[in-house]
Amino acid sequence: MERLKVKAILDKTVDHFNKYGIDNPRLDAEIMLAQILNMSRVNLYVNFDKPLTKEEVDRYREMIIARSKGIPVAYIIGEQEFMSLDFSVNExxxxxxxxxxxxxxxxxxxxxxxxxxxxxxxxxxxxxxxxxxxxxxxxxxxxxxxxxxxxxxxxxxxxxxxxxxxxxxxxxxxxxxxxxxxxxxxxxxxxxxxxxxxxxxxxxxxxxxxxxxxxxxxxxxxxxxxxxxxxxxxxxxxxxxxxxxxxxxxxxxxxxxxxxxxxxxxxxxxxxxxxxxxxxxxxxxx
Ligand SMILES: C[S@@+](CC[C@H](N)C(=O)[O-])C[C@H]1O[C@@H](n2cnc3c(N)ncnc32)[C@H](O)[C@@H]1O
Structure with a gap:
């Protein structure tokens, strides 16, 4: 079976988040995928054709489910930037x-x-x-x-x-x-x-x-x-x-x-x- 690529999975996620009334669907989808792929959001754009492994897709799916339940992105990825410094966060x-x-x-x-x-x-x-x-x-x-x-x-x-x-x-x-x-x-x-x-x-x-x-x-x-x-x-x-x-x-x-x-x-x-x-x-x- 053909593996899902970065652009395709982002587009699907944005559609899904729109149905769930998530405020910033594209931004949230990108932040979470960037963390899984260990790259910056900008780099997602130059890797649109990169295929994801099954493990990456599974981890992303868990994040999407959590976000659809209203859990803030910062808790899902465990991080938030403040004063240009990185902070770990949890519930x-x-x-x-x-x-x-x-x-x-x-x-x-x-x-x-x-x-x-x-x-x-x-x-x-x-x-x-x-x-x-x-x-x-x-x-x-x-x-x-x-x-x-x-x-x-x-x-x-x-x-x-x-x-x-x-x-x-x-x-x-x-x-x-x-x-x-x-x-x-x-x-x-x-x-x-x-x-x-x-x-x-x-x-x-x-x-x-x-x-x-x-x-x-x-x-x-x-x-x-x-x-x-x-x-x-x-x-x-x-x-x-x-x-x-x-x-x-x-x-x-x-x-x-x-x-x-x-x-x-x-x-x-x-x-x-x-x-x-x-x-x-x-x-x-x-
Ligand atoms: C609005 S949050 C601010 C957290 C952090 N300083 C920030 O700005 O992101 C308020 C914090 O006050 C703490 N807090 C609530 N009641 C308190 C109390 N009686 N004594 C000390 N800390 C308290 C809460 O646990 C929470 O961490």
Missing amino acids: AVLIPRPETEHLVEGILDRLEDYKGDEPLKVCDIGTGSGAIIISLVKLSKRRMEGIGVDISKDALEVAKQNASKHNLDQDIDFRLGNLLEPISERVDVLVSNPPYIPTKDIEELQKEVKKEPLGALDGGEDGLDYYRQIIDEAPKKLRPSGIIGFEVGIGQAKDVASLLKEAGFSEIEIISDYSEIERVVLGINK
Whole structure:
């Protein structure tokens, strides 16, 4: 029997995904096949006539079935790019989003003016895959001692794996616990992308998002529970003039900015993402 070739299997998969209402059928089909064939997506195009082995077709079929059930591509291939770095992901962690890159960039920008040669202590609350803290430590010109906190043991396993992948095992201390409780020292920078979806909106989420851990999404009645708790404790854990930075959900930036102001933070700044949505709130401790 003639073996299926790259172009033919991609076309068939796109038709199938269209029937299942998958949002980006071509992109998803290509990302998954590129991983199986261990080549870039661009290379698929110069290998359109390459025949697939039975084993490759079988593995691809399993991926197609999973994607048709609404499992996000990142979980299927076990990877997601963030700040041009590769992160391993599984169902224990939120898939790092492009919006969150604005938080990392905002902190890196503020650190440009930070004086002194001592390594900076930087803490990420609700670290998940470790995407934020790993990117900060990896990409900053400053030496950093990272701390990543999460309440999920399984998420911390993924974060540790990612730190190893980027040769940062010695630079980031991952701690299991509730918000700022595991932080006994004063830190220079506190960042967080906490769960921020209002409980009533969880049911309405896209089916892909609902495959992500509920503990990474649900921010309580108005979505602001975690911001209140973190901002309440932060002045005691941040050193004077230390930087705080949050990612926020749509429509939450002004509320979070007010919470920071009430807690005595200054130089409050709101940064919008590429869709002009207010995404990041930064401030400075007294
Ligand atoms: C929105 S996800 C962010 C993950 C990652 N920082 C990112 O930006 O991709 C929120 C994370 O907070 C963690 N989390 C939820 N409640 C927590 C708590 N009380 N203390 C510490 N972490 C918590 C969740 O397990 C999840 O990993």
